Amino acid sequence: GRARGERPDSLAALQAANEELRAKLTTIQIELQQEKTKVSRLERERSQEVRAERHRASLAISELKSKLHEEKQKELSVSREALLRQHEMELMRVIKIKDGEIQRLNGLLTLRETSTDKGRSSLVTDAEEVRRSWELERSRLQQELQEMRGAKRTAEEAAASAQQACQARAAELRSAHHQHQEELHRVRRDCEREVRRLMDEIKLKDRAVSVLDKALGLQAGHAHRLQLHTQAAERQIAALRDAQRVGQGHPSHAPSTSEERDVRRFQLKVAELSAVVRKLEDRNTLLSEERNELLKRLRETESQFLPLLDKNRRLSRKNEDLAFKLHRLGNKLRFVTQENMEMVTVGTFHLSLNDLDRTPSHGPHQEEAEMEFLRLQVVEQQNIIDDLTK
Numbered sequence: 001g002r003a004r005g006e007r008p009d010s011l012a013a014l015q016a017a018n019e020e021l022r023a024k025l026t027t028i029q030i031e032l033q034q035e036k037t038k039v040s041r042l043e044r045e046r047s048q049e050v051r052a053e054r055h056r057a058s059l060a061i062s063e064l065k066s067k068l069h070e071e072k073q074k075e076l077s078v079s080r081e082a083l084l085r086q087h088e089m090e091l092m093r094v095i096k097i098k099d100g101e102i103q104r105l106n107g108l109l110t111l112r113e114t115s116t117d118k119g120r121s122s123l124v125t126d127a128e129e130v131r132r133s134w135e136l137e138r139s140r141l142q143q144e145l146q147e148m149r150g151a152k153r154t155a156e157e158a159a160a161s162a163q164q165a166c167q168a169r170a171a172e173l174r175s176a177h178h179q180h181q182e183e184l185h186r187v188r189r190d191c192e193r194e195v196r197r198l199m200d201e202i203k204l205k206d207r208a209v210s211v212l213d214k215a216l217g218l219q220a221g222h223a224h225r226l227q228l229h230t231q232a233a234e235r236q237i238a239a240l241r242d243a244q245r246v247g248q249g250h251p252s253h254a255p256s257t258s259e260e261r262d263v264r265r266f267q268l269k270v271a272e273l274s275a276v277v278r279k280l281e282d283r284n285t286l287l288s289e290e291r292n293e294l295l296k297r298l299r300e301t302e303s304q305f306l307p308l309l310d311k312n313r314r315l316s317r318k319n320e321d322l323a324f325k326l327h328r329l330g331n332k333l334r335f336v337t338q339e340n341m342e343m344v345t346v347g348t349f350h351l352s353l354n355d356l357d358r359t360p361s362h363g364p365h366q367e368e369a370e371m372e373f374l375r376l377q378v379v380e381q382q383n384i385i386d387d388l389t390k
Contacts, residue, residue: 008227018216018219046309054320061324173325201301212287226280229273230273240262252333
């Protein structure tokens with residue numbers, strides 16, 4: 001009697017466990033759908049962030065280009081005005097020196113014409129001394145001019161080498177940028193392939209979970225039907241036993257053999273139903289273990305998917321940094337080349353103002369002007385070299 005009382009309790013507990021497992025399975029399916037929604041939302045947010053960052057970078061690059069161009073134009077205008085003022089001052093100084101020299105020579109000529117032979121000899125001596133000093137000064141200035149020309153050639157060679165180094169660096173950065181682009185595309189393709197594979201696995205596991213859910217529902221219905229059959233059989237057995245006890249109270253009415261056969265048949269049926277219930281419990285345990293294994297593999301798949309997303313974001317940031325450096329170096333190289341051409345144009349303009357190419361350089365003042373021009377060119381080339389080495 002105690003065993004019969006425990007069976008309905010165990011069946012009710014089994015049914016409650018099945019209901020609880022079904023509720024947990026529904027909750028897990030809802031969480032899985034939420035995780036899928038989160039993954040799609042994260043992908044959309046990542047693409048939006050990448051587009052916004054590229055837009056901001058392009059805006060910043062255009063602003064920097066405009067600011068740098070304006071600063072270079074201002075510096076060129078200031079340097080052009082300074083050179084013009086310096087040239088005007090140099091012309092005024094040369095004119096004053098020539099006027100003084102003419103006045104001195106006129107005075108010497110007047111003294112030579114009005115003086116005696118002694119005065120004439122002293123003037124000749126002074127003229128010889130002046131000529132010798134002028135020859136010495138001329139040789140010294142010619143030597144300095146040669147040194148300045150050599151310094152100019154050295155500065156031009158250094159500027160050319162620096163420009164070649166900048167071009168080589170720009171080419172290296174372009175190749176590195178191209179390599180990083182290829183690596184980024186490869187990683188992106190791998191990530192997309194891995195995402196598709198993971199989504200296929202998730203779909204397969206989702207279908208497996210739905211199949212298990214259907215099987216669990218079918219087995220729960222079958223267990224409920226078996227429980228109803230068992231209860232009906234137990235009620236019949238109890239009725240037969242009551243009939244047997246009534247028959248024992250009245251000995252004249254002995255139980256018939258047909259009733260005994262019915263009792264034995266119902267007992268065998270109850271034993272078979274108990275065996276089926278045990279088999280269903282074992283099957284339910286196996287299904288629960290398989291569902292737990294599928295959930296564990298799903299979590300492992302998600303943990304493998306997150307590092308791929310992090311790696312994709314890191315490579316995207318690195319690619320953007322390299323692109324920004326490449327654009328900045330290319331802009332700097334273009335501005336330096338343009339500045340060098342403008343400096344050469346300004347130097348040609350001042351050379352035409354000084355008439356260094358049109359007048360013969362027989363006087364010390366013209367050679368001094370040429371040396372001053374070469375000194376300015378050396379300073380400008382040195383500034384360009386300093387800018388390139390920075």
